[in-house]
Amino acid sequence: ARAGTVAAVDLGATSGRVIAARVSSNELSMRQLARFPNDPVRLADGLHWDLPGLYRGVLGGLRAAFAAGPVASIGIDSWAVDYALMRGERMLGLPFHYRDERTQAGVDAVHARVPFAELYRRNGLQFLPFNTLYQLAAEPTALLEAADTALLIPDLIAFQLTGARVAERTNASTTGLLGVRTGAWDEELIARLGIHRGLMPELVDPGAEIGPLRAGLAAELGATASTRVVAVGSHDTASAVVGVPMSPGAAYISCGTWGLVGVELDAPVTSDAAREANFTNEGGVDGRIRFLRNVMGLWILSETVRQWEREDGSPVDLPALLAAAEAVTTSPAVFDVDDARFMPPGDMPARIAEWYREHGVPVPASRAELARSIVESLAEAFAGTVRAAAELSGTEVRTVHLVGGGSQNALLCRAVADRLGMPVLAGPVEATAIGNVLVQARAAGFLAGDLETLRALVARIMPPVRYEPGGRAGALCDTGPR
Numbered sequence: 001a002r003a004g005t006v007a008a009v010d011l012g013a014t015s016g017r018v019i020a021a022r023v024s025s026n027e028l029s030m031r032q033l034a035r036f037p038n039d040p041v042r043l044a045d046g047l048h049w050d051l052p053g054l055y056r057g058v059l060g061g062l063r064a065a066f067a068a069g070p071v072a073s074i075g076i077d078s079w080a081v082d083y084a085l086m087r088g089e090r091m092l093g094l095p096f097h098y099r100d101e102r103t104q105a106g107v108d109a110v111h112a113r114v115p116f117a118e119l120y121r122r123n124g125l126q127f128l129p130f131n132t133l134y135q136l137a138a139e140p141t142a143l144l145e146a147a148d149t150a151l152l153i154p155d156l157i158a159f160q161l162t163g164a165r166v167a168e169r170t171n172a173s174t175t176g177l178l179g180v181r182t183g184a185w186d187e188e189l190i191a192r193l194g195i196h197r198g199l200m201p202e203l204v205d206p207g208a209e210i211g212p213l214r215a216g217l218a219a220e221l222g223a224t225a226s227t228r229v230v231a232v233g234s235h236d237t238a239s240a241v242v243g244v245p246m247s248p249g250a251a252y253i254s255c256g257t258w259g260l261v262g263v264e265l266d267a268p269v270t271s272d273a274a275r276e277a278n279f280t281n282e283g284g285v286d287g288r289i290r291f292l293r294n295v296m297g298l299w300i301l302s303e304t305v306r307q308w309e310r311e312d313g314s315p316v317d318l319p320a321l322l323a324a325a326e327a328v329t330t331s332p333a334v335f336d337v338d339d340a341r342f343m344p345p346g347d348m349p350a351r352i353a354e355w356y357r358e359h360g361v362p363v364p365a366s367r368a369e370l371a372r373s374i375v376e377s378l379a380e381a382f383a384g385t386v387r388a389a390a391e392l393s394g395t396e397v398r399t400v401h402l403v404g405g406g407s408q409n410a411l412l413c414r415a416v417a418d419r420l421g422m423p424v425l426a427g428p429v430e431a432t433a434i435g436n437v438l439v440q441a442r443a444a445g446f447l448a449g450d451l452e453t454l455r456a457l458v459a460r461i462m463p464p465v466r467y468e469p470g471g472r473a474g475a476l477c478d479t480g481p482r
């Protein structure tokens with residue numbers, strides 16, 4: 001089989017990484033060349049991504065990839081919805097972080113023009129206060145008028161690398177401005193929201209070539225002239241779902257900063273019930289639909305740990321904390337992880353304690369107990385969302401795949417298996433980078449086939465770890481109200 005090397009840039013909300021992979025129809029070997037923290041920064045006007053810092057990390061990883069040998073292509077994915085406004089080559093300010101709290105005015109302005117029920121029929125998206133259309137509506141008019149293009153984060157990195165301005169379709173589906181059935185910009189909606197049509201660039205599909213590296217940059221990075229930047233499922237969740245080694249009858253949980261919980265469908269479900277359950281229909285690779293709901297995810301745990309680290313002035317050992325949490329023998333009460341108070345950065349233990357007090361539930365006494373409650377509460381939300389995804393889409397679900405950083409959390413995997421009464425198949429950890437790699441490798445001709453063929457390769461080379469339900473001694477049940 002023809003083999004070759006591609007480089008995946010995967011920017012998560014917790015960390016960014018650059019991975020080089022050698023791929024053929026029976027090979028998938030991944031090497032991490034760079035990993036850098038993604039630390040947002042609060043400026044006078046709000047919370048922003050440190051884009052220059054991330055870009056520096058990307059360039060360092062790419063330089064290492066080129067130093068190791070020829071690279072056919074580069075693919076970029078990141079978290080969704082956030083963007084930079086551009087005027088020519090210039091970025092009009094650092095992109096805002098979706099956890100910045102400025103968007104409420106945008107939500108009200110959009111819903112005054114287009115009620116949510118109509119939006120849902122048009123774009124199929126769950127309500128998240130930071131969806132791009134609400135963020136755009138919160139921008140000062142003068143800035144929107146000055147901008148000639150809005151570029152989503154992966155498209156922005158691709159622009160820096162190549163000079164080409166495109167909107168990759170899976171990520172464009174998270175803006176709220178793409179028709180859920182057409183996969184094209186919803187011109188009428190864009191006009192009704194008063195956005196100038198030129199702001200949204202030409203759409204491209206995963207697998208399409210974006211362009212060669214800028215000449216000066218290629219030389220500086222030591223790249224060969226033939227290296228191309230190629231579109232992948234640039235929404236990280238789109239790439240993650242490509243990398244899930246699943247077969248029919250499986251649901252997935254892409255579990256990192258967020259828990260993205262759902263099923264893959266051939267067509268969207270925009271019923272009243274789906275809208276009321278706040279399920280989304282995001283555009284996937286090869287025209288598939290990701291029918292899922294955002295569950296708060298490991299953000300709650302990592303933000304809790306960050307608070308303790310601020311208090312202690314020293315790092316907290318996560319595996320040790322999880323081991324202590326697993327050893328807790330008192331019944332942990334679950335809380336509603338999706339309560340909006342947990343969205344912004346801040347003192348998470350205090351907010352969780354506040355939730356418990358409001359609901360008349362004793363507050364976990366120790367760090368281990370609180371960590372246990374967080375994991376059990378996440379598992380409870382994941383399990384409920386898997387059930388809802390199956391019911392709303394009419395899918396029979398028999399197993400659940402859990403991928404991403406959270407797949408290393410055995411306590412979480414066991415808790416999900418117990419609550420669902422189904423096996424949880426954990427891993428790969430880097431499903432997102434794998435999905436990114438697979439789409440590039442197929443575009444380069446190192447692989448062929450549909451998503452099922454690509455997933456079969458992942459299942460063969462990186463078999464998941466299986467957690468059976470009922471595997472925990474004296475498995476604990478949920479005791480608290482939700």
Ligand code: ADP
Pocket residue numbers: 011012013014015016255256257258298299301302318319322404405406408409410
């Ligand atoms: P993102 O892609 O959103 O940046 P990741 O998929 O990298 O996030 O997942 C990050 C999360 O993975 C961390 O918040 C942490 O909870 C979890 N994690 C990382 N390493 C471990 C580990 N060794 N054991 C358990 N959980 C881990």
Ligand code: LRH
Pocket residue numbers: 012013078079080081098235236237257258260294
């Ligand atoms: C996960 C993710 C998710 C979006 C959120 C903003 O990283 O892309 O799919 O909803 O970030």
